[in-house]
Amino acid sequence: MNILLRQVLIADASSPLNGQTQDILIEQGVITAIEPSIAAKDGVQEISAAGLTASAGWVDLFAHLCDPGIEYRETLESGAAAAAAGGYTEVFVLPNTQPVVHNKTQVEYIVQKSNALPVTLRPLGAVTKGIEGKELAEMYDMQNSGAIAFSDGIYPVQSPGLLLKALQYVKAFNGVVIQVPADDSIGKYGLMHEGIISTQLGLPGIPALAEELMVHRDIELLRYTGSQLHITGVSTENSLRMIAAAKAEGLQITCSATPYHVSFCDEDLQTYDTNLKVTPPLRSRADMLALREAVKSGVVDCIASHHIPQNWDHKTCEFEYAKAGMAGLQTAFAAVLTAIPGLSAERIAQLFGGNARSVFALEPATVQKGATANITLFSTGGSTTLSKQNNKSKSYNTPFLDKALKGQVIGIIHKGQLHLNK
Amino acid sequence: MKLSTQHLLGIKNLTREDISLILSTAQDFKDVLQRPVKKVPSLRDITIVNLFFENSTRTRMSFELAERRLSADVLNFTASASSVAKGETLLDTVNNILSMKVDMVVMRHSASGAPHFLAKHIPAAIVNAGDGINEHPTQALLDAFSMKEKTGRLEGLKVAIIGDIMHSRVALSNIYLLTKMGVEVTVAGPPTLIPKYLTDALDVRVEYNVKKALQWCDVANVLRIQLERQSQPLFSSLREYSLAYGINRRMLESLNKEIVIMHPGPINRGVELDSDVADGPSSIILNQVENGVAVRMAALYLLANREN
Numbered sequence: 001m002n003i004l005l006r007q008v009l010i011a012d013a014s015s016p017l018n019g020q021t022q023d024i025l026i027e028q029g030v031i032t033a034i035e036p037s038i039a040a041k042d043g044v045q046e047i048s049a050a051g052l053t054a055s056a057g058w059v060d061l062f063a064h065l066c067d068p069g070i071e072y073r074e075t076l077e078s079g080a081a082a083a084a085a086g087g088y089t090e091v092f093v094l095p096n097t098q099p100v101v102h103n104k105t106q107v108e109y110i111v112q113k114s115n116a117l118p119v120t121l122r123p124l125g126a127v128t129k130g131i132e133g134k135e136l137a138e139m140y141d142m143q144n145s146g147a148i149a150f151s152d153g154i155y156p157v158q159s160p161g162l163l164l165k166a167l168q169y170v171k172a173f174n175g176v177v178i179q180v181p182a183d184d185s186i187g188k189y190g191l192m193h194e195g196i197i198s199t200q201l202g203l204p205g206i207p208a209l210a211e212e213l214m215v216h217r218d219i220e221l222l223r224y225t226g227s228q229l230h231i232t233g234v235s236t237e238n239s240l241r242m243i244a245a246a247k248a249e250g251l252q253i254t255c256s257a258t259p260y261h262v263s264f265c266d267e268d269l270q271t272y273d274t275n276l277k278v279t280p281p282l283r284s285r286a287d288m289l290a291l292r293e294a295v296k297s298g299v300v301d302c303i304a305s306h307h308i309p310q311n312w313d314h315k316t317c318e319f320e321y322a323k324a325g326m327a328g329l330q331t332a333f334a335a336v337l338t339a340i341p342g343l344s345a346e347r348i349a350q351l352f353g354g355n356a357r358s359v360f361a362l363e364p365a366t367v368q369k370g371a372t373a374n375i376t377l378f379s380t381g382g383s384t385t386l387s388k389q390n391n392k393s394k395s396y397n398t399p400f401l402d403k404a405l406k407g408q409v410i411g412i413i414h415k416g417q418l419h420l421n422k
Numbered sequence: 423m424k425l426s427t428q429h430l431l432g433i434k435n436l437t438r439e440d441i442s443l444i445l446s447t448a449q450d451f452k453d454v455l456q457r458p459v460k461k462v463p464s465l466r467d468i469t470i471v472n473l474f475f476e477n478s479t480r481t482r483m484s485f486e487l488a489e490r491r492l493s494a495d496v497l498n499f500t501a502s503a504s505s506v507a508k509g510e511t512l513l514d515t516v517n518n519i520l521s522m523k524v525d526m527v528v529m530r531h532s533a534s535g536a537p538h539f540l541a542k543h544i545p546a547a548i549v550n551a552g553d554g555i556n557e558h559p560t561q562a563l564l565d566a567f568s569m570k571e572k573t574g575r576l577e578g579l580k581v582a583i584i585g586d587i588m589h590s591r592v593a594l595s596n597i598y599l600l601t602k603m604g605v606e607v608t609v610a611g612p613p614t615l616i617p618k619y620l621t622d623a624l625d626v627r628v629e630y631n632v633k634k635a636l637q638w639c640d641v642a643n644v645l646r647i648q649l650e651r652q653s654q655p656l657f658s659s660l661r662e663y664s665l666a667y668g669i670n671r672r673m674l675e676s677l678n679k680e681i682v683i684m685h686p687g688p689i690n691r692g693v694e695l696d697s698d699v700a701d702g703p704s705s706i707i708l709n710q711v712e713n714g715v716a717v718r719m720a721a722l723y724l725l726a727n728r729e730n
Binding site: 199207272 | 536591617
């Protein structure tokens with residue numbers, strides 16, 4: 001398939017053409033020409049759009065595709081379609097499936113299925129066997145089979161002794177451990193962020209401390225082991241301060257924020273909206289504003305969708321009984337741009353892909369002549385409205401349903417294929 | 423006059439005028455309840471279901487009596503003896519009941535916000551009879567009614583709420599109601615049973631010394647220790663709780679002043695209240711129960727009236 005992108009802004013810090021507006025010709029999946037103006041040819045599909053911007057393909061590093069075992073919520077196929085519509089060309093999938101991804105057989109299942117999908121799915125291998133938090137899983141073998149990094153996903157490792165061993169263990173093969181910061185022993189029975197609003201709503205609270213204690217602890221373990229750690233779903237101002245200090249000190253720590261933590265805060269829970277029940281919980285307004293600043297300033301390295309599909313029954317019920325999580329692959333970009341409208345195209349490209357590529361040592365992707373086309377096409381203009389009709393996921397547990405958001409993903413070019421939205 | 427709301431989900435979303443209206447209407451119904459014929463025809467075209475997903479004696483009987491005295495048709499539902507025990511969802515349960523043409527739902531549920539969830543999804547008027555650790559609005563209304571009846575006022579009164587504040591929907595509803603009506607409120611109890619952000623969230627003072635709280639107050643509303651709601655231990659033993667926070671006669675006598683003792687029931691005798699205090703001259707605990715019927719009649723009457 002041959003594609004000609006007309007007058008496209010290149011947003012790719014790794015390309016010498018970064019910031020320039022050019023025509024780009026892609027032939028048989030390879031970028032063959034980037035020039036101010038390229039003549040039209042027969043058999044070449046032309047794409048032009050207002051504000052058309054191209055960056056290296058985006059990477060999501062925390063999505064639950066529920067397959068195998070929980071296919072009524074999502075499958076690798078439906079999740080990949082949602083990811084493509086959300087502008088992602090590569091997605092890290094959570095190991096919290098049934099069975100869990102804790103050995104090479106499960107890793108290979110995802111790697112193999114990924115070959116036939118529009119996006120590349122990269123399995124996260126479990127840190128502990130059965131995600132039980134007791135014994136280390138076979139991480140070396142999983143890495144050799146295609147696991148991109150290691151995490152117990154939505155059930156982060158609680159034992160500091162075990163996490164210490166895991167951080168040490170992965171050093172042998174430059175592995176990265178991903179943790180969601182949530183200390184169970186403090187927040188276990190909570191349903192929302194502890195604060196003024198939880199007190200007024202009569203809902204048991206999860207203190208910010210439940211997160212901050214774990215961030216603090218994990219940074220100490222990182223300093224001791226000299227390993228690599230990525231904290232995802234950072235939600236409090238204090239956590240951000242600790243991470244910024246650890247970065248300044250030179251530790252190999254990076255972090256990501258979710259679209260929902262920059263979009264909502266505990267005040268939005270006044271109506272007990274179960275779609276806003278997430279982990280870590282929506283924090284205070286001050287935390288949300290601090291997180292937006294950290295996304296702008298670079299303390300936050302990546303946006304992670306934390307796509308957790310839940311079916312209707314698990315959300316249309318009492319708040320206490322509702323399952324946590326929000327579907328987010330398809331709306332991540334527009335939600336973040338709506339919450340933080342001033343983001344530059346270059347910063348968006350870093351947050352949604354560039355930084356993840358370097359943290360997790362992915363194959364380089366760049367918008368340059370001669371490179372394989374692994375490209376996300378987007379615009380900071382226009383708007384996105386997720387509806388039940390255009391929703392690709394099997395679930396629609398999101399407060400963004402039928403809401404107009406800023407910006408739009410135009411499509412992706414990956415594996416020699418073009419996938420356009422609409 | 424009408425209420426500003428279609429449901430009684432909590433005191434939080436009532437106005438001061440709503441509260442005054444319910445209390446004054448309750449006085450009228452209390453007068454009715456002194457007559458030989460205690461029944462009025464006000465709700466004779468209304469069907470009310472009492473949905474109790476949690477155990478209750480006082481509240482369920484009080485609501486049922488209030489409904490019958492208003493001539494409503496009454497349907498009783500207890501979760502343990504229903505399809506809920508077979509795994510039916512709340513929404514399915516209620517929709518099935520509503521298809522039998524029910525006008526109002528009185529619900530007690532262990533999950534905070536459950537009545538708010540129902541109100542979003544079904545057309546009937548909802549009365550919250552206690553949701554999780556959130557609110558118990560009719561209890562707060564009957565407490566206020568009883569305080570006013572006993573002391574002659576609400577404005578300027580000093581009320582201490584003592585005990586397990588964190589797990590008590592009575593506490594939260596009382597705090598909302600009393601502070602809206604100009605009452606000064608202090609809560610007292612062990613720090614592990616008092617929400618950390620209470621004084622930031624609500625206009626109350628916190629005291630860890632029960633004796634000091636009693637010395638300060640005109641009325642002490644003593645709460646039940648809710649062992650069934652504590653998912654992890656929050657104090658060492660009932661014995662130690664009663665030693666440090668229980669109220670006994672000697673303590674009351676040492677105050678050198680008269681205060682009113684209230685309790686929403688059921689009482690853990692010898693834990694938060696000694697029997698000679700619960701049954702003593704300062705106690706209005708049984709008056710609270712009596713007033714509960716009149717207050718619930720008022721709330722149901724006003725909610726039904728708003729619909730017409």
